Amino acid sequence: MPLTVLEVERIAALARLEMTPDASGTARQQLNDIFSLIEILQTADTQGVAPMAHAQDVFQRLREDAVTYTDSDAAQRDLFQSIAPEVEAGLYLVPRVIE
Amino acid sequence: MIYASLSTLRAALAAKKISSVELARLFLDRIARMNARINAFITVDEEKTLAAATEADARLAAGNASPLTGIPLAQKDIFCAQGWRTTCASRMLENFIAPYDATVVTKLEREAGMVSLGKTNMDEFAMGSSNETSYFGAVKNPWDEARVPGGSSGGSAAAVAAGLTPVATGTDTGGSIRQPAALCGLTGVKPTYGIVSRYGMIAFASSLDQGGVIGRTAEDCALVLSAMAGFDEKDSTSLERPAEDYSRLMDAPFAGLTIGLPKEFFSEGCDAEVMTAVQAALAEYQKLGAKTVEVTLPNMRLSVPAYYVIAPAEASSNLSRFDGVRYGYRAPEYANLTEMYEKSRAQGFGAEVKRRILIGTYVLSHGYYDAYYLQAQRARRLIANDFAEAFKRCDVLLGPTSPGTAFALGEKRADPVEMYLSDIYTIAVNLAGLPALSLPCGFDAKGLPIGLQLIGNYFDEARVLAIAHVFQRATDWHTRHPACNL
Numbered sequence: 150m151p152l153t154v155l156e157v158e159r160i161a162a163l164a165r166l167e168m169t170p171d172a173s174g175t176a177r178q179q180l181n182d183i184f185s186l187i188e189i190l191q192t193a194d195t196q197g198v199a200p201m202a203h204a205q206d207v208f209q210r211l212r213e214d215a216v217t218y219t220d221s222d223a224a225q226r227d228l229f230q231s232i233a234p235e236v237e238a239g240l241y242l243v244p245r246v247i248e
Numbered sequence: 249m250i251y252a253s254l255s256t257l258r259a260a261l262a263a264k265k266i267s268s269v270e271l272a273r274l275f276l277d278r279i280a281r282m283n284a285r286i287n288a289f290i291t292v293d294e295e296k297t298l299a300a301a302t303e304a305d306a307r308l309a310a311g312n313a314s315p316l317t318g319i320p321l322a323q324k325d326i327f328c329a330q331g332w333r334t335t336c337a338s339r340m341l342e343n344f345i346a347p348y349d350a351t352v353v354t355k356l357e358r359e360a361g362m363v364s365l366g367k368t369n370m371d372e373f374a375m376g377s378s379n380e381t382s383y384f385g386a387v388k389n390p391w392d393e394a395r396v397p398g399g400s401s402g403g404s405a406a407a408v409a410a411g412l413t414p415v416a417t418g419t420d421t422g423g424s425i426r427q428p429a430a431l432c433g434l435t436g437v438k439p440t441y442g443i444v445s446r447y448g449m450i451a452f453a454s455s456l457d458q459g460g461v462i463g464r465t466a467e468d469c470a471l472v473l474s475a476m477a478g479f480d481e482k483d484s485t486s487l488e489r490p491a492e493d494y495s496r497l498m499d500a501p502f503a504g505l506t507i508g509l510p511k512e513f514f515s516e517g518c519d520a521e522v523m524t525a526v527q528a529a530l531a532e533y534q535k536l537g538a539k540t541v542e543v544t545l546p547n548m549r550l551s552v553p554a555y556y557v558i559a560p561a562e563a564s565s566n567l568s569r570f571d572g573v574r575y576g577y578r579a580p581e582y583a584n585l586t587e588m589y590e591k592s593r594a595q596g597f598g599a600e601v602k603r604r605i606l607i608g609t610y611v612l613s614h615g616y617y618d619a620y621y622l623q624a625q626r627a628r629r630l631i632a633n634d635f636a637e638a639f640k641r642c643d644v645l646l647g648p649t650s651p652g653t654a655f656a657l658g659e660k661r662a663d664p665v666e667m668y669l670s671d672i673y674t675i676a677v678n679l680a681g682l683p684a685l686s687l688p689c690g691f692d693a694k695g696l697p698i699g700l701q702l703i704g705n706y707f708d709e710a711r712v713l714a715i716a717h718v719f720q721r722a723t724d725w726h727t728r729h730p731a732c733n734l
Contacts (some may be wrong), residue, residue: 164564164609165277165571165586166602167594177608183607189553190623193630200625201632203455204441204681205706209484228347234578241573244585244698 173226249274250411251729254319254468255318256476257414261308261318268308272363273299275320279365279412280666282732286684287392288407290325290384291333300363307361316475317361322407322416325367326374327459329353331679332364336450337372337382340570340577341487342598346460352417352459360475365413369403372598373567374402374424374452377670380661381388388657389432390730391696395654398428402538404462405432409730415463415472419449421456422555423649423674426686428651429462432701433688433728435716436462437469439709441681442487445480453562454485455679456555462656464688465726470494470659471710489707497714505715506642507533508543513647513673523688525698526648532722533646543638543645550627552668557624558612558679561603564608570596587660603685604665632680639705648673649686649699673701687716 154170159175161168168176226239235242249257249266259355260266269661276294283289297320303320303572306629312569328334328346329715335341339730341448349358349644352411356362371381379387379402389397390410397406401418405428418425420438430438437460440718444459451457461469474494500716507530514523578592597605611620651672678683682703689700 152610160610160613161605163613164605165589165593166586166597166605168591176603178612179603179664180606182663183556183603183668186665186668187553187556187611187619187620187624190557190620190627191432191549193547193550193623193627193628195623195630198629200622201629202625203485204632204679205485205487207442207485207487210481212481229574232343232345232347232575232578234572243573244582245584245590248257 152177152184251464252414253465254316254414254463256311256469258315258317260452260702265407265428268301268304269298270361271318272297272320272365273415275365276424282412285388285551286390286406286410286412287385287387288369288403288410288412289322289366290335290337290369290403293332296332297363297365300357301319304361304363306496312497314360314475315471316356319362320365320413321356321362321472322365322368322402322404322413323353324370324417324419326370326419326450327352327417329357329364329367330452331395332367334367334373334450335384337370337384338597339383342383343578343723351445351482352449352476355476355478356417356472356711368407369389369414371400371402373450373563373606374400374419374421375563375600377423377667378401378655378660379428379429381598383598386657389654390732391433392654392694395656395696396431398431398650398654399448400424401501402428403460405429405434405436407459408432408434408462408464410732411729415461415468417459418462419457419459420678421453422678423558425460425702426649426674426684427671429656429686431697432466433697434462435469435685435687435708435726436460437473437685437713438683439473439477440683440706442479442485443709445478445486446484447480447482451566453559455562456535456559456564458678465720466713467495467498468687469685470710470713471497476728489641492710494710494713497710498622498717500714502718503537505538505644507538507540508638508642508645509540510548510638510645510647512541512545512548515670517651521692522648522650522652522698527699527717529689530646534718536718536722541641543641545631545634545638545676547627547630547634548676551631551679553674554624554627554631554679556607557620557677558628559613560608561605561621562608564605564612567601567605572596600664612700619679631676635680635682644712645703647701649701650674653692653694653696670692677703682706683712685712685716687719688728
């Protein structure tokens, strides 16, 4: 079922991707090609088949709820914030959220 | 030395015929001369490399070296290495200096003492089969510079093929180690899912991503894999298993082996020259005493469609972390927070990455989750069950790695679906989580390498590597090098 330009724009908004009208036209064509490939899945008889989320039957390991990194000094914070686009006094700066 | 095996390099280092620093310089010189043409490396840092080589020499002199200490390698630029720029071939991470080491880097460099020559080019966020989606430009195939090296570990494969490194790491989500290994005439192994830690390996599709090795021979790959694999508590899906020596079966008797031939790997859709070479390799195995049995993977036709639901779904979730706040690219101009996200992501990601985020967002969105995502996961189960059935009748599966040899740069760029279908023989393996490798088995009329794929049962990589080794003892395809007098 082919996507409309409006739907492409809605998905782009959900994915937080800015999209120009030109780009959404091209994207629509390519996504529709890809979805016609994916449609083959609808021909598979999967009644009673359990979805397989993972390659192995693994479950998340649990550990004690305890501090494992004690290296919480300013140097560690500085290291991680040295790659941030904008920081001030140990805080990440973003545009004002609450007016 | 350029094309020497790891055991030859190890012997030369142990006998002090060459130092690790000299070895590193040899390869750094070649990289400096040739990389402008091949574009296999995104980042080279001679100072860091030589410092690591100096340390390795000290370890060798002190007598506490591991089998790999002092041997150079190249790291796919998807593995975080502290202090190294780690880009994942994206504008999003163009200036990202990793603040910590991936476990693969810790194990191979800090523990085993291998010396990193640099970070190799790849498809952006490992999304691609030709290495053309890299923000840092396409990689050229050393066998024919007008052609692609395959992807997504295309820089790693091209670097090994051109003699810029003895061995390289890679990752394989849908064929990203095996297909470039095939297209560049190399051996590449993707182990069982969960064997190699994903900690510090930038995530694409977490239930499929698996680190591995691209080298010249199965022997070399086994050596590196032994140092690279193992349980890691920092990776929540790392399997708790004892460490393994993946070289241990290299000299085991070969007789009595049963090779399964999946009917679907030998039907139409594969290039005739590739099929001829695969059949010749099969005949070689029969000559060596292997029995064969025809098996079937009836749901293989669902593997590419299932993959292009599951992998983008996981990618859309994984890549939501790139928001321009804590690290990565931030757009220069925006009016508010939402616009900052939207512009940073639109400018920071390339076209293929955005395409996959859109697919993933759609298949996970309200009203489509059951029809696409759950249906794809059910198909995944059917595919895994097919393999389980097949392995009741054989020890290993054999077929082509890729339906064709290296294609021309630009040939498949405009048509994503055609590009996706170039992974038709590799994707099912990732969905099932099985180990597999590609090894060279011939050349087409244009002189381009052809890859043979061997697929093993879970945790059987030592045997798969040994089966490849037996072939490499009997043939010399893996000893051919491109005639690039670069």
